[in-house]
Amino acid sequence: MQQILKGKAFVYGANIDTDQIYPGRFLDLTDPDQVGKHAMEGADPNFVKEVQPGDLIVASTNFGCGSSREHAAVTLKAAGVGAILADSYGRIFYRNAINLGVPLLVCPGIGQKVKRGDSLSLDMTTGTVTNLSSGETMQAQPLSEYVMNILASGGIKPLIKQQYGQG
Amino acid sequence: MHAIEKILAKAAGKAAVTTGEIVNCKVDMAGINDLYLQTLRSFFEMGGKKVHDPNKIVVFLDHYAPASTIMQADNQKQFREFCWEQGIDLLMDVDQGVCHQVMVDKGLVYPGQVLVITDSHTTIHGAFGAFGTGVGATDLAIIMVTGQLWFRIPEIIRIHLEGTLPQGVYAKDIILKVIGALGADYGVYRGVEFTGPVLKQLSVSERMALCNMTTELGAKTAYIQPDEITLQFLQGKVQHEYEIFTTDPGYQYAAEHTFDVTGMTPQIAAPHSVDNVAPVARYAGIPVNQAFLGTCTGGRAEDLAIAAKILQGKKINPRTRFIVVPASKAVLLEAMANGTMKTLVEAGATFVTPGCAACLGTHEGMLAAGETCITASSRNFPGRMGSPKAEIYLGSPAAVAAAALTGKIVDPTEYLKQG
Numbered sequence: 254m255q256q257i258l259k260g261k262a263f264v265y266g267a268n269i270d271t272d273q274i275y276p277g278r279f280l281d282l283t284d285p286d287q288v289g290k291h292a293m294e295g296a297d298p299n300f301v302k303e304v305q306p307g308d309l310i311v312a313s314t315n316f317g318c319g320s321s322r323e324h325a326a327v328t329l330k331a332a333g334v335g336a337i338l339a340d341s342y343g344r345i346f347y348r349n350a351i352n353l354g355v356p357l358l359v360c361p362g363i364g365q366k367v368k369r370g371d372s373l374s375l376d377m378t379t380g381t382v383t384n385l386s387s388g389e390t391m392q393a394q395p396l397s398e399y400v401m402n403i404l405a406s407g408g409i410k411p412l413i414k415q416q417y418g419q420g
Numbered sequence: 421m422h423a424i425e426k427i428l429a430k431a432a433g434k435a436a437v438t439t440g441e442i443v444n445c446k447v448d449m450a451g452i453n454d455l456y457l458q459t460l461r462s463f464f465e466m467g468g469k470k471v472h473d474p475n476k477i478v479v480f481l482d483h484y485a486p487a488s489t490i491m492q493a494d495n496q497k498q499f500r501e502f503c504w505e506q507g508i509d510l511l512m513d514v515d516q517g518v519c520h521q522v523m524v525d526k527g528l529v530y531p532g533q534v535l536v537i538t539d540s541h542t543t544i545h546g547a548f549g550a551f552g553t554g555v556g557a558t559d560l561a562i563i564m565v566t567g568q569l570w571f572r573i574p575e576i577i578r579i580h581l582e583g584t585l586p587q588g589v590y591a592k593d594i595i596l597k598v599i600g601a602l603g604a605d606y607g608v609y610r611g612v613e614f615t616g617p618v619l620k621q622l623s624v625s626e627r628m629a630l631c632n633m634t635t636e637l638g639a640k641t642a643y644i645q646p647d648e649i650t651l652q653f654l655q656g657k658v659q660h661e662y663e664i665f666t667t668d669p670g671y672q673y674a675a676e677h678t679f680d681v682t683g684m685t686p687q688i689a690a691p692h693s694v695d696n697v698a699p700v701a702r703y704a705g706i707p708v709n710q711a712f713l714g715t716c717t718g719g720r721a722e723d724l725a726i727a728a729k730i731l732q733g734k735k736i737n738p739r740t741r742f743i744v745v746p747a748s749k750a751v752l753l754e755a756m757a758n759g760t761m762k763t764l765v766e767a768g769a770t771f772v773t774p775g776c777a778a779c780l781g782t783h784e785g786m787l788a789a790g791e792t793c794i795t796a797s798s799r800n801f802p803g804r805m806g807s808p809k810a811e812i813y814l815g816s817p818a819a820v821a822a823a824a825l826t827g828k829i830v831d832p833t834e835y836l837k838q839g
């Protein structure tokens with residue numbers, strides 16, 4: 254996991270649900286590259302065309318609410334999203350993203366403070382977010398040790414494999 | 421401790437747990453839905469060869485029942501083969517219905533159980549005093565490998581329901597009102613317990629609707645203390661031994677809210693969020709192209725019977741289509757046996773296979789751009805039932821049936837009186 258992440262912000266409002274992040278009609282796709290082609294399609298059809306590897310998603314409250322579909326985390330990862338910053342998250346989405354090794358931080362108020370296209374820099378160790386376009390800094394809640402350990406291992410799969418892998 | 425905490429403590433092999441603590445719990449039953457082939461992929465990616473305990477895994481081919489595309493068919497094929505190879509006997513194939521209803525019909529849910537399914541509405545099983553929660557594919561695969569999963573002990577909120585429920589007003593109306601008042605993210609990371617005298621007026625089916633929709637508050641789990649209504653329902657159904665946990669007197673809830681249902685009117689959640697709720701009068705007169713009755717939220721035998729009461733001897737509006745999806749095979753059989761199905765089909769209903777159908781916008785009742793639907797299901801997110809440019813209103817099964825009859829959103833209580 255990189256310590257400092259830099260990227261352009263894609264900004265969304267409150268209650269962006271998993272149907273908007275990844276529409277239900279594509280749930281039969283299983284190849285991550287295919288899944289990545291529909292990222293954010295319900296909320297923002299231009300997202301996939303504009304996103305560059307390492308870019309950041311910024312949202313207001315309850316990002317990823319709704320269904321349990323891991324596709325919602327897979328699609329953002331496959332589309333190259335570097336990290337997600339939101340006021341709060343839907344709980345299953347939060348678990349899914351961490352399990353896949355996608356950093357996501359709770360940053361109260363960020364949904365109001367960043368504009369689409371702003372350049373952001375995120376320090377993963379301290380949780381400090383700097384808006385390079387406006388100069389403003391914000392503080393995200395630090396990740397728990399449990400979560401950091403999963404992210405540092407590149408997701409939960411390598412961890413479980415180490416502990417329980419049946420050869 | 422709260423009953424939910426006691427369930428988790430026991431599953432973690434601990435005498436006590438505290439709010440916020442992370443514990444590893446043994447999982448009594450883990451369910452996988454056909455949408456999530458990723459579960460099997462994650463299992464193998466984590467080095468899995470044999471599942472930890474094949475008797476504690478159940479596979480549901482419900483969201484794509486039966487398959488409408490070659491890809492769906494292939495996903496289901498891989499699930500079947502996995503079950504055969506792994507000795508998983510609880511394979512619920514495309515004839516069975518929605519996971520949650522199948523769990524109940526087959527007596528697989530019981531008080532005190534730790535139940536995890538790859539479906540967000542697993543909160544529904546709080547209606548039986550079980551700890552039910554939804555997870556993603558990889559979390560479920562971890563259970564397949566280890567038999568366990570970590571949980572954070574949630575804060576518990578209490579929702580106290582007072583008063584007498586008017587005729588024609590249902591659990592769905594109550595929960596929509598609660599969600600409208602508290603907001604779609606109010607329950608995130610929290611457990612929600614329902615208490616109060618209204619519970620005595622609610623059947624098990626209605627309690628399930630209540631707990632099911634706590635997911636739309638963002639809740640991790642729901643709970644209703646098992647009582648004689650629960651036990652009577654479970655009797656003869658559940659073979660597994662179970663323990664009923666009770667909350668200690670003086671337990672401090674993180675928050676408490678009281679709702680008085682006396683004089684309440686039917687409620688509607690308007691596009692495009694579940695907390696956009698108002699009394700039905702506010703939306704009365706809006707024409708609907710599709711009325712959708714079914715799902716794990718509003719597709720039980722009682723729900724279909726309410727619709728039949730409204731539509732008995734009548735015909736639906738010619739400009740509206742009426743899609744009916746029994747939640748499970750058992751529901752379908754009951755609707756056949758008691759004449760509900762005949763009444764609805766004669767009135768103009770289109771019956772589709774028990775399962776999720778159009779609830780999540782994959783098949784069997786999709787919406788075109790510019791169309792309006794009223795549904796007894798749980799979500800009205802943009803694109804949930806097809807085109808993101810369609811409008812979805814949520815209401816009770818009665819509100820759906822009355823809309824099918826009149827072709828527009830109306831107060832269903834009127835139509836129940838006449839019936």
Ligand code: SF4
Pocket residue numbers: 483518519539541715716717775776779780797798
């Ligand atoms: S019926 Fe709808 S809410 Fe219930 S499990 Fe199926 S898709 Fe989810």
